[in-house]
Amino acid sequence: MNDTLYPSFGILLVDDEPDWLYSMSISLERAGITNILTCNDSRQALGMLAENRVGVLLLDLTMPYLSGEELLCRVTEEHPEVTVIIISGLNQLETAVNCMRSGAFDFYVKTAEELRIVSGVRRAIHEQELRQENREMRRRFLNDRLEHPEAFRDIVTADKGMRSIFQYIEAIASSSQPILVTGESGVGKELVVRALHRLSRRKGELVAVNVAGLDDNMVSDTLFGHVKGAFTGAAEARPGVIERAGEGTLFLDEIGDLSTASQVKLLRLLQEGEYYPVGSDRPRRMRARVVVATHQDLAGRQKTGEFRKDLYFRLRAHHVHIPPLRLRKDDIPLLLDHFLEEAAHEFGRKKPTVPKEMALLLANYDFPGNVRELKAMVYDAVSSHQGGVLSLAAFTRAIGERPDTTPAGQEGDPAANPFFCAERLPGFNEVIDLLVAEAIRRAQGNQSIAARLLGVSQPTLSKRLKHLRT
Numbered sequence: 001m002n003d004t005l006y007p008s009f010g011i012l013l014v015d016d017e018p019d020w021l022y023s024m025s026i027s028l029e030r031a032g033i034t035n036i037l038t039c040n041d042s043r044q045a046l047g048m049l050a051e052n053r054v055g056v057l058l059l060d061l062t063m064p065y066l067s068g069e070e071l072l073c074r075v076t077e078e079h080p081e082v083t084v085i086i087i088s089g090l091n092q093l094e095t096a097v098n099c100m101r102s103g104a105f106d107f108y109v110k111t112a113e114e115l116r117i118v119s120g121v122r123r124a125i126h127e128q129e130l131r132q133e134n135r136e137m138r139r140r141f142l143n144d145r146l147e148h149p150e151a152f153r154d155i156v157t158a159d160k161g162m163r164s165i166f167q168y169i170e171a172i173a174s175s176s177q178p179i180l181v182t183g184e185s186g187v188g189k190e191l192v193v194r195a196l197h198r199l200s201r202r203k204g205e206l207v208a209v210n211v212a213g214l215d216d217n218m219v220s221d222t223l224f225g226h227v228k229g230a231f232t233g234a235a236e237a238r239p240g241v242i243e244r245a246g247e248g249t250l251f252l253d254e255i256g257d258l259s260t261a262s263q264v265k266l267l268r269l270l271q272e273g274e275y276y277p278v279g280s281d282r283p284r285r286m287r288a289r290v291v292v293a294t295h296q297d298l299a300g301r302q303k304t305g306e307f308r309k310d311l312y313f314r315l316r317a318h319h320v321h322i323p324p325l326r327l328r329k330d331d332i333p334l335l336l337d338h339f340l341e342e343a344a345h346e347f348g349r350k351k352p353t354v355p356k357e358m359a360l361l362l363a364n365y366d367f368p369g370n371v372r373e374l375k376a377m378v379y380d381a382v383s384s385h386q387g388g389v390l391s392l393a394a395f396t397r398a399i400g401e402r403p404d405t406t407p408a409g410q411e412g413d414p415a416a417n418p419f420f421c422a423e424r425l426p427g428f429n430e431v432i433d434l435l436v437a438e439a440i441r442r443a444q445g446n447q448s449i450a451a452r453l454l455g456v457s458q459p460t461l462s463k464r465l466k467h468l469r470t
């Protein structure tokens with residue numbers, strides 16, 4: 001990615017009128033679109049396309065030598081990856097419509113306000129970035145390899161789904177579009193955002209803000225900053241996080257908690273790419289890329305009207321969803337080992353060995369607090385550990401202390417009520433025997449773990465087992 005020019009591909013303007021090329025270039029630059037090439041001789045346009053990495057082409061219809069329509073045919077044939085916007089005269093609307101049929105992305109009348117054309121170019125850039133990312137993704141999935149595995153060094157995983165997520169992240173890392181990262185609390189969303197920022201190779205910093213609990217005024221002040229005297233107590237001007245992030249990444253965490261008024265402000269910021277510091281009437285341009293994260297179900301919240309639909313769709317152009325730990329159980333032993341090493345190092349102790357039942361115990365637990373919960377358990381156990389084999393007790397205690405966080409099932413949901421479809425209700429003892437047998441199976445015959453799974457003492461289970469065997 002080019003560090004100073006935006007977007008990473010060129011915007012080529014082709015018109016025989018140098019005045020129009022000049023004024024359009026200025027308007028685009030003012031809007032932050034700086035990677036511009038101009039051409040006032042239609043005969044040179046194809047050569048420029050061949051020599052430069054052009055993503056969007058603005059093509060005037062009326063030109064000497066080659067008309068815009070003729071050029072469009074050549075471009076769609078020779079450079080089908082380029083997004084073309086037609087600029088037509090008022091009397092050429094029919095031709096412009098024909099051009100749309102031949103593959104142009106959009107058309108504008110030349111006399112239209114330049115700002116409208118600028119908005120059209122922004123949309124074309126967006127479309128082109130998505131297309132490039134799709135191509136990139138296909139290439140990566142076919143290759144099935146990570147180009148920068150070192151960017152994910154902090155994320156311990158052997159899960160196939162996580163690997164696909166890494167490939168997706170590599171493909172979208174250099175895009176300027178917003179990214180939505182979702183997943184339950186503690187799954188590692190922040191780690192993923194850090195990897196994204198590293199991969200983007202953006203010049204600026206990663207600046208993170210947790211927006212939960214900020215009221216609308218605080219959101220404005222935090223994001224946009226203020227000028228001196230903007231409000232009582234604003235003795236000095238203070239830059240907002242957008243400015244601090246520069247050309248880097250602005251990470252807004254807990255976005256699902258943003259108030260409705262602040263949602264409107266964020267939407268405007270993403271659409272216009274501009275903002276006003278509190279107390280100022282001079283707009284500033286945002287250069288950072290926005291990444292947001294939430295553990296909430298944003299799709300559900302936009303359906304119930306708690307989260308703006310337009311903002312939701314704007315944010316989820318790129319969506320990374322991290323699965324909960326209970327759906328990637330193969331990661332548990334790896335994470336256990338990783339945190340044991342880390343904790344032992346932190347407490348200045350030798351890394352303890354773990355009893356063989358540990359893997360089984362953890363594999364049968366749902367981890368509602370995900371990786372964060374596992375990490376806390378390990379740190380807790382290592383902190384009170386005296387040497388040798390790590391005690392299982394610290395883990396069983398933590399697991400036993402967890403309140404039941406299983407979401408209440410819907411009425412009639414077979415997953416919530418296993419007897420829902422059964423014609424005959426099994427007898428009480430029958431159910432207990434089935435439960436005991438299943439717990440023993442999951443615990444691979446280990447009675448102490450099976451007792452834990454059932455929430456009963458080992459003697460109680462043992463008594464029941466005797467009953468089962470007789």
Ligand SMILES: Nc1ncnc2c1ncn2[C@@H]1O[C@H](COP(=O)(O)OP(=O)(O)OP(=O)(O)O)[C@@H](O)[C@H]1O
Pocket residue numbers: 154155156157183184185186187188189190191192294295335338371372375
């Ligand atoms: N795959 C992983 N490998 C190593 N450490 C991990 C992994 N996933 C999470 N962690 C660790 O677990 C803790 C929680 O991770 P993180 O803060 O990224 O979660 P989160 O999804 O952002 O949580 P929240 O929604 O509560 O903000 C951190 O200490 C992080 O380093």
